[in-house]
Amino acid sequence: MAKKGKEKPKKKVSKKKISKKKVTKKRAKPLKKRKGEDKFDSWIEQRSGEFAQEVEGIGKRFGKHMEHKTKEWEKKSCDWWFLTFGIVGPLIGSIFGIVFIGFGIWLLNLFNLPLGSSFISSFSNFLLRNLHWFFVIFIFFGYKDYFSKRCPKIYWTISPIFTSVGIVIFFFILIWVINLFNKFAGSSFLEFLSGFLYANLFVIFLLFVVLGYVFIFIKKHFKCHWCV
């Protein structure tokens, strides 16, 4: 059957030969540099490089200088107290420490007035009741530092004992804080921990004394770089 609908006439395509000439875009000619521009570019490059290098060097020098000055200042400020007050220095420092704790107790009680926390009041009562012991601790650490500076050789040989006493004091305070916290928390683990530490305070003391002397022995005989 013949197809219905009009047939669309076919378009005649002319077969003109398309010229195959390549169309080249005209490139802009580079501008000729003026005389001396090359020299200027290289000069500015050299100067900028030198400038950047010098600024980097200045930054490093400044950093080293500040580090050195900070260390010097730290050393001077530590020695200043002992040089100024001498043997009385640790005693004065301990008095200041007690005054500071007293102020801390007063502040705690002040903050606790609106809160009414029994934990804070127990803590401040603990500090107040043991103020004389804190004074003894401050004197101990103060004279330890003093003798480490005045007689470093003698101090060095007995330093593990002093360090161990310090550690035992720390653990004693820790035990008390755990007990105080446990009054409110009621944890059996904390009770066990505080009991265990209290029972083994002397063992902890001996352990750190032995470790301290082992460390001194290694440092003296092997001169290891990682030993402080």
Next chain:
Amino acid sequence: MAKTKNLYRSGKNRILGGVCGGIGEYFNKDPTIIRILWVLLCLAWGSGILLYLLAWIIMPRNPRHKWND
């Protein structure tokens, strides 16, 4: 022929770039005075800072001095 004196940045007498030291050596003056004057110039809307940076870039290093970077 008289030797022309060149303006260099000083490597011996420098705090930052040696610009004031170099100017001091050129004019045979104390570089501290030149530094004070330059600091006063910095107070004039920071022009001293810009001039210093330009001088730092433009002035060459003194080839007779040791430059440790």
